[in-house]
Amino acid sequence: MGALEIAPDVFSVGAKDLNRKIFDALIPLPEGTSYNSYLVLGEQKNALIDTVNPGFEKELMLNVLEKISFEKLDYLIMNHAEPDHANAIPEILEEAKNAKLLASKMGAQVAKGYYEVPEDRIEIVDETTRIPLGGKTLRFVDAPWLHWPETMFTYLEEDAILFPCDFFGQHIGTKENFDYEMDWERLEEYAKRYFGEIMLPFRSAGQKALEKMKSLEIKTIAPSHGVIFTNPDKILVRYSSWTSGKLAKHALIAYVSMWGSSEIMAKELERKLREKGVLVSSYNLQEADLGEIARDLVDSACIVIAAPTFLGGVHPLALNAASLAKALRPPAKYAALVSSYGWGPMAGRTITEALKGTGIEMLGTVEVKARPKKDDLEKIGALASIIAEKIGANGSEQSPGLRSIINPTG
Ligand SMILES: Cc1cc2nc3c(=O)[nH]c(=O)nc-3n(C[C@H](O)[C@H](O)[C@H](O)COP(=O)(O)O)c2cc1C
Numbered sequence: 290m291g292a293l294e295i296a297p298d299v300f301s302v303g304a305k306d307l308n309r310k311i312f313d314a315l316i317p318l319p320e321g322t323s324y325n326s327y328l329v330l331g332e333q334k335n336a337l338i339d340t341v342n343p344g345f346e347k348e349l350m351l352n353v354l355e356k357i358s359f360e361k362l363d364y365l366i367m368n369h370a371e372p373d374h375a376n377a378i379p380e381i382l383e384e385a386k387n388a389k390l391l392a393s394k395m396g397a398q399v400a401k402g403y404y405e406v407p408e409d410r411i412e413i414v415d416e417t418t419r420i421p422l423g424g425k426t427l428r429f430v431d432a433p434w435l436h437w438p439e440t441m442f443t444y445l446e447e448d449a450i451l452f453p454c455d456f457f458g459q460h461i462g463t464k465e466n467f468d469y470e471m472d473w474e475r476l477e478e479y480a481k482r483y484f485g486e487i488m489l490p491f492r493s494a495g496q497k498a499l500e501k502m503k504s505l506e507i508k509t510i511a512p513s514h515g516v517i518f519t520n521p522d523k524i525l526v527r528y529s530s531w532t533s534g535k536l537a538k539h540a541l542i543a544y545v546s547m548w549g550s551s552e553i554m555a556k557e558l559e560r561k562l563r564e565k566g567v568l569v570s571s572y573n574l575q576e577a578d579l580g581e582i583a584r585d586l587v588d589s590a591c592i593v594i595a596a597p598t599f600l601g602g603v604h605p606l607a608l609n610a611a612s613l614a615k616a617l618r619p620p621a622k623y624a625a626l627v628s629s630y631g632w633g634p635m636a637g638r639t640i641t642e643a644l645k646g647t648g649i650e651m652l653g654t655v656e657v658k659a660r661p662k663k664d665d666l667e668k669i670g671a672l673a674s675i676i677a678e679k680i681g682a683n684g685s686e687q688s689p690g691l692r693s694i695i696n697p698t699g
């Protein structure tokens with residue numbers, strides 16, 4: 290893509306990867322991703338912030354060479370040690386003989402371990418460090434656990450640009466480079482997916498970082514995936530809400546069904562919840578995009594699993610969804626299960642077990658032998674009433690006694 294000027298003497302020099310279909314061997318990328326790297330040119334010194342994924346080293350180097358030769362690179366800054374941003378460090382340091390690698394204390398350890406950077410090429414930086422480049426000054430924000438322990442942000446004082454690496458990232462590999470080139474809804478969707486996949490388990494670290502950012506003037510946020518925010522207000526408002534765990538009146542239904550019974554139950558629950566004013570998103574786990582599920586986990590108040598008993602447990606796709614939900618540590622307060630079985634119900638027990646330790650309250654399980662009948666569907670209606678009431682949806686009213694016909698914990 291060449292070197293793209295984002296502010297005077299500040300260039301985006303990374304690479305777009307529209308062909309990448311999956312991240313972390315788990316999350317689909319509907320429109321690829323990008324590995325953004327930034328070159329800051331001062332009157333005396335120059336710095337490169339983050340590098341690129343394996344396979345894109347050459348593109349990064351050619352982009353840098355459009356602006357400076359590698360002897361003129363004084364600093365290579367590693368905000369985060371994950372290979373999608375740090376893997377080109379050895380190649381860059383090999384070319385840029387005078388450059389020092391700047392990293393957090395923990396980052397320096399990781400850089401030695403993963404990238405075999407010699408001790409004498411590394412300088413540890415922290416919040417007291419200032420790197421004057423001549424007309425441009427770099428500072429650092431200690432921002433651990435976003436999303437690895439060594440992560441930090443770089444801040445360019447004169448232009449008020451924050452380079453937070455993965456924080457504020459979005460997997461977007463299309464031609465757009467700036468927020469104003471994208472429809473906000475589409476951008477928000479990608480930012481929220483990314484937040485759900487990567488940052489959701491680290492909400493409190495995210496809140497701390499946002500708090501620190503308040504003491505900085507920030508005109509631009511230039512993350513290392515996706516587009517640059519030239520008007521950061523909107524995304525800051527979203528991040529503030531997403532990191533706080535603020536819940537929407539939203540239930541997420543993840544279902545899998547071999548012969549259709551659990552699916553009928555999932556659909557009935559969805560219909561009833563909607564009637565009660567609950568926002569519902571429903572995913573068939575056979576074909577679901579886990580990125581969408583991660584996005585919805587950001588603010589769903591209730592997680593519903595619908596799945597049959599399978600070989601003395603629950604269907605493995607449902608178990609997988611439950612373990613993903615557990616790992617992402619979503620703010621959801623409630624869960625529920627609806628299930629069909631052939632001869633001995635085990636799904637409720639298995640899912641309840643899988644969610645242990647999350648603090649998520651199991652509101653009820655409805656387990657039905659073979660096909661759901663009229664009275665089973667009534668139980669589902671009662672479960673919908675409990676969910677709607679718990680999450681405070683409009684129009685939810687629960688007659689006393691309904692609860693008694695549902696197993697409280699399976
Ligand atoms: C591969 C397989 C394994 C199953 N294992 C169990 C089981 O261990 N216990 C049980 O009660 N039913 C078991 N069943 C029966 C299903 O739970 C039952 O058919 C259920 O109604 C299927 O729900 P569905 O229509 O949502 O797929 C199994 C079915 C299949 C196909």
Ligand SMILES: [Fe+2]
Binds near residue numbers: 369371455
């Ligand atoms: Fe990362």
Ligand SMILES: [Fe+2]
Binds near residue numbers: 455
């Ligand atoms: Fe990344």
